Amino acid sequence: TEGRRVFISKPINHFPLDETATRTILMGGGIGITPMIAMAHRLDAIGADFVLHYSVKSRALAGYLDHLAQPPWSDRVTVHVSDEGTRADPARILSGYRDGWHVYTCGPDRFMKAVLDAAEKHGFPDQARHLEYFSVPDLPEYQNHPFTLRLARSDRDIPVAADESATDALARNGIAVDVKCSDGLCGVCKCGLVSGAIEHRDFVLSNAQRATSLILCQSRAARPGGIVEIDL
Ligand code: FES
Structure with a gap:
């Protein structure tokens, strides 16, 4: 409607980086790579230790492959391609947990669950396991009461x-x-x-x-x- 007032707010970050981490493991699945790219730029800028694992079904369907090959931190990126048989193994990637390590994941529900289950198994505490949903996952059968x-x-x-x-x-x-x-x-x-x-x-x-x-x-x-x- 012409003349309608539109209200905006400051950006709100519900997926913040813990910049005190001694090592950060970023694991993006599909389009869930997008927040990981921003985090990687930031971690590089502050000189932090990090790796980025990007899981895709096929190279043809994957976004940002060119983009990920360009920054000075591109050697920290591993691309896992299901139809090339190089699917990510979260249990291996997250092994060897040490105090101060953090893991971040964004992607399909099952992908994030596999990452977080492996992180928990390897000793990452609750506050070191971070995730961001971009669509509503399967919901339990909730009962609503007044x-x-x-x-x-x-x-x-x-x-x-x-x-x-x-x-x-x-x-x-x-x-x-x-x-x-x-x-x-x-x-x-x-x-x-x-x-x-x-x-x-x-x-x-x-x-x-x-x-x-x-x-x-x-x-x-x-x-x-x-x-x-x-x-x-
Ligand atoms: S409006 Fe409630 S979480 Fe988005």
Whole structure:
């Protein structure tokens, strides 16, 4: 609509690099290579130790191959091509874990699971295993129940019906919360958690972040009729 005002925000990074890592292993599958390229440039700029593994089905379908051959860090890149029989072996790539190593992965659901399972098996702690989804993975059979949002700052209770999200309930009550994907992927609707047991249904928060935050467009009270106190 002509004249419509469009609201924008500063960029939000939900896949940040830990620049204190002693070694960083980047593992991208398919188009999941894109954040890895930005991370590789940054790691090179700060003189960090890193490797980048790029998994693709075939060279013909792979993006960025030319791009990855050009930077000064191209010798740190290994391309794994399924139809050439050079599929990545996460168990081998992630072996020999030492304190301070971090692994980052982005790609299809099964690919990321294989990477993270191998990382966990080799001793990478939770805070050293990082992932970013770019589409919603298969979901468990969630049951929706009504619950109550308690707004700590404004001392209000907002009922959330079984067939609506917390963001819907807030909007219905005139409380604006920024929403983008509504799928629990982008993190835009992240809110501080004051108290309450949560069924976290997002794909963006780390376990550590979930102790103090929740994603309002997807997550709900863990129990029917539960009270979730949030920092609003
Ligand atoms: S709007 Fe994207 S995670 Fe909620």
